[in-house]
Amino acid sequence: MSTIVGCIGAGNIVKALLAGVEKSGVYFPNRIGIFDVSQKVCDDFREKGYTVFSSIDDLVKSARVVVVAVTPQVIDSIMQQIKNALSADTIFLSLAAGVSIKWYQEQLGKDCKVIRCMPTLTAQVGLGAFAVSRAETVADDDYKAVECFLSSCGIVEEIPESLMCEVVPINGSAPAYFYHMTRVILKEAVHMGFDEDTALRLFVQTMKGVQRCC
Ligand SMILES: NC(=O)C1=CN([C@@H]2O[C@H](COP(=O)(O)OP(=O)(O)OC[C@H]3O[C@@H](n4cnc5c(N)ncnc54)[C@H](OP(=O)(O)O)[C@@H]3O)[C@@H](O)[C@H]2O)C=CC1
Ligand SMILES: O=C(O)[C@@H]1CCC=N1
Structure with a gap:
């Protein structure tokens, strides 16, 4: 086939x-x-x-x-x-x-x-x-x-x-920036005393909201 x-x-x-x-x-x-x-x-x-x-x-x-x-x-x-x-x-x-x-x-x-x-x-x-x-x-x-x-x-x-090269940071590589930012923020949140899952829920919801406001 x-x-x-x-x-x-x-x-x-x-x-x-x-x-x-x-x-x-x-x-x-x-x-x-x-x-x-x-x-x-x-x-x-x-x-x-x-x-x-x-x-x-x-x-x-x-x-x-x-x-x-x-x-x-x-x-x-x-x-x-x-x-x-x-x-x-x-x-x-x-x-x-x-x-x-x-x-x-x-x-x-x-x-x-x-x-x-x-x-x-x-x-x-x-x-x-x-x-x-x-x-x-x-x-x-x-x-x-x-x-x-x-x-x-x-x-x-x-x-x-x-x-086509200029678009790489706008889409192709951009997931890595968000993952990195999330990891840094969660690490700091845990350091400050937050439960990691709670911090992740709050941060992800905020990112979704920001996206909808754009
Ligand atoms: N990952 C991403 O986010 C993005 C990737 N790209 C582009 O996509 C392409 C692939 O990237 P990515 O998927 O990350 O790379 P990977 O290394 O994950 O995948 C490439 C695959 O091709 C196989 N391979 C190597 N040589 C041959 C060959 N001669 N014939 C057939 N298969 C072969 C590799 O096997 P083995 O590992 O055994 O060598 C591997 O399984 C790149 O050109 C990259 O620039 C573009 C945008 C985003
Ligand atoms: O560098 C690469 O091969 C691609 C571009 C965006 C992510 N990976």
């Missing part, structure tokens, strides 16, 4: 993304393909009903949308591996920080369809904040297929590619 989306690399960000997609119920897990060098990652996704591939070429041939979710230092060799498995219809959804659309086009040909995205770990609870830019080669129908996938677990905002 062919898949709708195939993920190359299924570490932290893909686990979060697919947890959110799964919760939405919009896609059957078996229509989502996984290729990862980690046996544990593959076993975990297979157990949940995802289609796990042992060949990266087979994953690429099967999927309309190929999600590139490995760390930037291994992308180069992956692009060389998959070059021959691509069809003109393959749409790349790149989650890799700092890797430009132009770079993909230099590796795969100027006609390849690439959507660059800065995602967030908050997709796992259906509150993803996806900033995306697309190559000129991405037609509206192709873009809609990707937008539909991402919007099952968050909001999608199209931004100029020139702002």
Whole structure:
């Protein structure tokens, strides 16, 4: 069976993304393909009903949308591996920080369809904040297929590619700031004599309120 989306690399960000997609119920897990060098990652996704591939070429041939979710230092060799498995219809959804659309086009040909995205770990609870830019080669129908996938677990905002690095502190890295702030405040609260759970409830509720006031 062919898949709708195939993920190359299924570490932290893909686990979060697919947890959110799964919760939405919009896609059957078996229509989502996984290729990862980690046996544990593959076993975990297979157990949940995802289609796990042992060949990266087979994953690429099967999927309309190929999600590139490995760390930037291994992308180069992956692009060389998959070059021959691509069809003109393959749409790349790149989650890799700092890797430009132009770079993909230099590796795969100027006609390849690439959507660059800065995602967030908050997709796992259906509150993803996806900033995306697309190559000129991405037609509206192709873009809609990707937008539909991402919007099952968050909001999608199209931004100029020139702002793709600048957006990182606004969405991609921002969860870390909130976790860090929460940890610092809870530590101080416990130091002052509060019960940690009570302090967490008060602080989280306040953050929710601030968000609603924005
Ligand atoms: N985590 C985040 O919050 C965000 C991440 N991103 C981007 O997403 C991408 C992935 O990040 P993240 O999920 O955190 O990284 P992880 O290291 O958690 O996940 C990458 C996965 O890819 C696997 N892998 C490594 N080499 C290959 C290969 N050749 N073929 C297939 N799989 C491979 C890794 O296996 P192993 O561990 O065994 O090497 C791992 O399971 C990065 O480019 C990052 O910039 C963007 C925004 C937010
Ligand atoms: O640095 C990274 O790879 C990404 C960007 C935001 C969080 N992690």
